Amino acid sequence: MNSFDLSRHIQSRKLELVVENRTAYTLENAELNIYETHQVAKNVELTFTNPVLASMIRGKKVMYLADAPSFDFLPGESVIVPANQTMTIDFPEAQFDNPTQCLALAIAPAKIKSMVEALNEKAPLVDNSQGWQFTNDNFYFTNENAIHQLIARLIYIFTENNEAKDFFANLVLQELIVRLMQTKARNVLTNNLQELANSNRLAFAVKYVQDNIHKNLTIRELADKACMSEPNFFRCFKQQYGVTPVEYINQQRIQLSIKLLRNTQYSISDICFACGYNNLNYFLKVFKKAVGTTPAHYRKQWVIF
Structure with missing residues (x-):
């Protein structure tokens, strides 16, 4: 920034x-x-x-x-x-x-x-x-x-x-x-995903994303998990969390790829598919846009085996 x-x-x-x-x-x-x-x-x-x-x-x-x-x-x-x-x-x-x-x-x-x-x-x-709250009981x-x-x-x-x-x-x-x-x-x-997933439809859908991040996820599939129509699910998700479901999925995939780059010796190709991407070139493009560098360069900066 x-x-x-x-x-x-x-x-x-x-x-x-x-x-x-x-x-x-x-x-x-x-x-x-x-x-x-x-x-x-x-x-x-x-x-x-x-x-x-x-x-x-x-x-x-x-x-x-x-x-x-x-x-x-x-x-x-x-x-x-x-x-x-x-x-x-x-x-x-x-x-x-x-x-x-x-x-x-x-x-x-x-x-x-x-x-x-x-x-x-x-x-x-x-x-x-x-409902919505602007609490001051802790810092974030x-x-x-x-x-x-x-x-x-x-x-x-x-x-x-x-x-x-x-x-x-x-x-x-x-x-x-x-x-x-x-x-x-x-x-x-x-911080409270497991607890919220039992009582909140959006949280249940988010937990499904995290448990199935390696799969090809669709808005229709997530809306079904939340027992909502696609338009209503999309609108409510964006309204509550400030990002679209697709943006959230991409954020989670990039975070997982960063974790795997830093903590494993998996090849970049294996990490690509483990994070739900089915095209290596697309993964490289998305990663560089989000992180500012390529996966290979990121690993070289942060990982010492």
Whole structure:
């Protein structure tokens, strides 16, 4: 993913601190905070009163949240941070001429509530009595290109001089909230698939995909497993998880191929067929588009036998 454009921010911001220097841009329904650290630091504490979407722009942080293990926070990654939870942060690489930069986007609870209510009314979830939720009880990652693009667009809106910026920001915030909830739905599905498959038709279909990823899967077959018509299954799947069933199948096949490349000595041809592809050239094309390199080069980078 490309880095965010902070050119207008850099031109106008004031550096008053060398550790977590904060610049805030406030609109009607959101506040964008950009933090910059210019020297190595450890055990820096930070707390937000509302849930925030934190995204790394440049450099590296080591994050400590609640009782979870520490993790490296790198450019291109975003994480939802709960409200009123203190983060402890290390900055192992920050330098004056190479600062660590991170943004934190806080969205007004009323804006989130209105979007959740609208979704539950117009696009209710399948077999889920709780409905859409934007919870802040735990943190979760996303490195999706769509979310990255929306954040980039918000940076542009927040830092430009335009009297209609509140209007523009509200449109982007609506899409961002929905995509974040879809991302959370996929994370919940991944972590609780066996349990959900017993009570949710879409989860049952997803488990069927994972159990039969080596086969030639069709939308009609998956819709039958979910006891739904093809159009309704396609619509509900895309609505709930933010990707089409075909996109999800391809994602799972690529993830399996990566796992096999890194952990086995199977030939690339064998991996191709094990992941449900029946054409090696097509597999090579799809893999390179998704990962950015060929399977052979990926294996050479990551695997040492």
